Amino acid sequence: MNKCPDSPQSIFVLRNNDLGDLLVITPLFEALKMLYPEARIVAGVGDWSRPILENNPHVSEVLSINAPWHNHIVPGQTPLGAFRYILRSHEVSLLKSRQFDIGIDVLGSQFGSLLLMRGGIPFRLGVKGYAGGHSAAQRYFDLDYCKYVGRSSLLFAELLGAMQVPSAKPQIFLTAQEMAYGDEMWAEHGGRKRRIVIGPGAGFAEKCWPLGHYEKLIRALTLDARNQVVVVGGPREMAVGAQLSCGNSAVRNLTGLTTLRETFSLVAQADLVICNSSLLMHVAAAFEKPSVVLLGEWFDSAALHALQWGYGSLTHVCGRDQEHEDIYSPEEVLDLVSKL
Numbered sequence: 245m246n247k248c249p250d251s252p253q254s255i256f257v258l259r260n261n262d263l264g265d266l267l268v269i270t271p272l273f274e275a276l277k278m279l280y281p282e283a284r285i286v287a288g289v290g291d292w293s294r295p296i297l298e299n300n301p302h303v304s305e306v307l308s309i310n311a312p313w314h315n316h317i318v319p320g321q322t323p324l325g326a327f328r329y330i331l332r333s334h335e336v337s338l339l340k341s342r343q344f345d346i347g348i349d350v351l352g353s354q355f356g357s358l359l360l361m362r363g364g365i366p367f368r369l370g371v372k373g374y375a376g377g378h379s380a381a382q383r384y385f386d387l388d389y390c391k392y393v394g395r396s397s398l399l400f401a402e403l404l405g406a407m408q409v410p411s412a413k414p415q416i417f418l419t420a421q422e423m424a425y426g427d428e429m430w431a432e433h434g435g436r437k438r439r440i441v442i443g444p445g446a447g448f449a450e451k452c453w454p455l456g457h458y459e460k461l462i463r464a465l466t467l468d469a470r471n472q473v474v475v476v477g478g479p480r481e482m483a484v485g486a487q488l489s490c491g492n493s494a495v496r497n498l499t500g501l502t503t504l505r506e507t508f509s510l511v512a513q514a515d516l517v518i519c520n521s522s523l524l525m526h527v528a529a530a531f532e533k534p535s536v537v538l539l540g541e542w543f544d545s546a547a548l549h550a551l552q553w554g555y556g557s558l559t560h561v562c563g564r565d566q567e568h569e570d571i572y573s574p575e576e577v578l579d580l581v582s583k584l
Contacts, residue, residue, distance in 0.1 A: 275401035426509030443519035539563025
């Protein structure tokens with residue numbers, strides 16, 4: 245069995261999943277840099293996730309790993325497609341040429357472990373209990389569904405010997421210019437009122453709070469002249485944004501009009517975020533902004549969701565649970581928002 249190097253020169257961290265999946269584990273990069281200050285810490289991510297790691301002082305380099313598994317972006321996510329990518333892709337050939345000392349598959353999948361092996365990485369870390377990749381790892385930890393995902397990712401640093409790790413709060417590093425952009429965008433929308441970002445998008449439709457509920461909530465929020473409401477999202481949410489802002493001049497619809505980094509800037513200068521279980525809840529936590537996370541019918545335990553993905557008192561998860569059989573109504577959410 246391969247021995248963990250005492251002073252690794254390079255560490256590769258695989259996280260080819262969705263945007264929120266990468267953002268939530270960003271403290272791991274700092275933890276690895278604290279443990280091995282001289283090592284190159286390289287992130288392997290899908291190209292769609294690169295903006296999350298811009299200006300990150302703990303990441304030496306970002307490699308493109310547009311692997312066809314466990315994300316909502318790459319088409320052809322079949323076992324055959326995954327094997328073909330691992331065996332034949334130029335991206336994996338480049339990974340192999342870099343001769344990394346340590347490889348970490350944050351997700352813990354069979355395909356992730358195969359990719360690290362194909363990349364010639366001799367010492368590999370994984371997770372047991374999710375997708376079977378631990379059997380090809382020299383060290384791993386057991387998946388705990390009741391533990392916050394960001395804190396779990398820091399266990400990789402602890403497996404390597406770290407005695408101290410940073411806070412599990414997500415990390416986004418904005419420039420002064422980006423921060424100023426966010427403030428200017430809000431100022432253009434009516435001066436200094438309570439700034440509320442609303443994100444109606446999510447990875448798949450079943451996770452979303454109903455659109456009709458969002459319409460009622462936004463209508464009620466904009467009746468209060470003290471509130472500024474901005475709707476954000478990517479190109480896929482443009483039709484939704486148009487519907488939520490239709491006939492309501494008090495709502496600014498920016499869906500499909502801002503880059504990912506610009507959306508981060510808007511959240512950084514906001515007072516409150518209201519969203520589905522999505523990237524925005526993690527962005528809010530990165531800037532220590534309170535968020536109201538609205539769960540759709542797909543979720544049956546708001547309490548478990550808060551344990552896995554929440555941020556303590558910053559995150560208010562609203563959904564079905566033992567003491568609340570139905571999803572939240574717009575009136576219930578409005579009542580909660582009025583108390584924050």
